[in-house]
Amino acid sequence: MIEAGSLSASVDGAILIGAVLLEAIALYGVYGVVEDVFGQRVVNQLRTT
């Protein structure tokens, strides 16, 4: 039998880890776009300065 308290703790824990997972996926996507847009420009700038 699952106690209400432990179920609540499990759900809270899962939500917490889910939030970290979502942040990681979002950062992967957002920084990927930033790299695509500005990456080559920054590299060229570093080469010439």
Next chain:
Amino acid sequence: MELLGLSLAMVGLFVGFGLLIGVLFGFFGMGGSFLVTPALLVMGYPTRVAVGSGLAFVFGTSVIATLKHRDLGQVDYKLGLLMIVGTTAGIEVGKEIVVHLESLGLAGSIISVTYVFLLGGIGAFVTYEAVNGDGGEGIDHDAAEEPADADDIPDIAKTIQSYRVPPMIDLRGGVTVSLWMILGVAFATGLLSGFLGVGGGFIRMPALFYLIGVPVPIAVGTDLFEIVFSGGLGSFLYALDGGVDLSIVVPLLAGSAFGARIGSAATSIVDEGEIKVYFGLMLLGGALAVAIREIGKIYELPILNRVSLVLILGSALLVSGAVVYSSITALREENQTASPTVE
């Protein structure tokens, strides 16, 4: 002004620290997490929060890194799943040990001492290899997924592969090894992961190569895939007891995700051998920092706590700075070679 319940200065510190760690993670394909838990301990967070939040950070960082390695086809899913089985058991045992030691009031000291010996030992080994001109078997980030050449397989791995204890498992790269060896390596690294709050990558990745004989690129990709699960499970178990603090993890991850892109880009520019000695010194710096903190606790000298934190941040800054500096220098040299000045 506060953000995530922290002052802006603290959020900035975590983002900056995450950035440094991300550069290291992106460049070396491992590492970083072993700096987070000691840093949090030095900053005065309770052991359970330092370990739990460290694991949650490892989980998030490994998700990002695995997505990149998946695109490169460098993940052996069968090996990864077997590693998960052994690691899961190891993490649970490691976590129980921490809880038990915490009830005895010994957790902080024992985890710190283990860190000192582990980081110090690996740091000394890497530095010794680099100083003696033996490049070792550094990560060849551009290596193709070809079957492992017999000459490239370490002697220890050849010996372990010769133990034909059934069932034997065929792995990518033409490697065949006993299931029990895989599970043994996975359990040992899972134990360290749960006990120390690290992903275990800086031990498991070399173990996959040196002990099992998996080609390095696949060892890196598979290790990261496995860390997604071990880090996720480990942080979930700590989250059940309130051991994961999102106000720490969120800014660290924001910094490390960006740093990982810089580090990954640098791998195609800089020779890893040039940086290896700094990496070894950084590990030694981390070990020294934890040792200084423990001495400060024993002799009740709070100033040593601050010295320790400066040493940890300084070590990470030194190595990630060396990666960035070497990249910029290499880019400029490349540019000068491509377009020589006409006299």
